[in-house]
Amino acid sequence: MNFFEEWVDLDLNPIISFNQSGKITYSNSEAQFLLSRIKQNELFELALKYASQSFGAKTSYIDLSMKNYTFYAITVKYEDEDEIHMKLYKSAMVKKESKLNISNVDNTNIFTILDLAISTQKIKNQINYVKNYDPSIPDFKLEASSFIKVVNDIFQAFSEATTIKCSVMLKIGEYIRIDGKKYSLISVKIQSDKKTDVTALKARDHSAFILSCEEDNITIDLPLII
Incomplete structure (x- = not known):
């Protein structure tokens, strides 16, 4: 090159x-x-x-x-x-002015939460879970209860899959503005090898993160607030 x-x-x-x-x-x-x-x-x-x-x-x-x-x-x-x-x-920043609720949240290790959700699902099914985590991502403020609930809902929506890939990455060049401050974004992508109906997930109002839904993958964007 x-x-x-x-x-x-x-x-x-x-x-x-x-x-x-x-x-x-x-x-x-x-x-x-x-x-x-x-x-x-x-x-x-x-x-x-x-x-x-x-x-x-x-x-x-x-x-x-x-x-x-x-x-x-x-x-x-x-x-x-x-x-x-x-x-x-x-654009340097996401167009949408965020209304994400970041009050009363504690620093959380996102990998621990995802691993917990995956371990719970493994008891229920034979799906192969493939993880791709960026280890440089630190603990950050996260409404853990809401996050794990939506992750479990996503896993349930993809319950007919044989393989689910879970990745956690820092989004390069994208930011979100909350209360006048700019934050980087952490992207959690959950991808299934089979398509499903995600209409119910799309319709939900998530105040703690940004949810983008496709038939075979769902992305959760979270502000990186240390």
């Missing part, structure tokens, strides 16, 4: 190239995070929507929210009919 390729890969904004059929031919590291939550055909359609009518590059200023991402601009470039390139410019 040369200097320019590495520089593009390190860009905090998603950069994606598609071929004429919508298949991804390149995505930088940030785009891979985006693709874990948004389907690639949605992004391809977005590129086509904002592409110039003729060959070349076009930048459009937009106010676009997708999941918990907010983008303020998009650049689309193509020189022929074979490939189209897109760069999304990510």
Whole structure:
């Protein structure tokens, strides 16, 4: 990887190239995070929507929210009919002003809570649980009772799965504002190898975190408050 390729890969904004059929031919590291939550055909359609009518590059200023991402601009470039390139410019902070309730909460080890929930589920079923934790994440303020309840509800929703992957990562380049202060986000992603109906989970009002639901994966975003 040369200097320019590495520089593009390190860009905090998603950069994606598609071929004429919508298949991804390149995505930088940030785009891979985006693709874990948004389907690639949605992004391809977005590129086509904002592409110039003729060959070349076009930048459009937009106010676009997708999941918990907010983008303020998009650049689309193509020189022929074979490939189209897109760069999304990510807002520095989540658009939504949070109303998360962080009062009366204690520092908690999130890995201990997840392990407890997984151990409880293993008694009930034969699902294989795969864990991917970032060990650098410290204890932080978390409403443990609400969190473990929603985790158990998610596991119950994915009860027909044979494998469930649980990851805990620090979200790069995304923040949330609470009472005028900016906090990084911890992302807990629970992914099933089988799709299910998550309508009931989507309808719930969670005051302690942000919930994003798909048929085969659910993400819980938590403010990193030390």
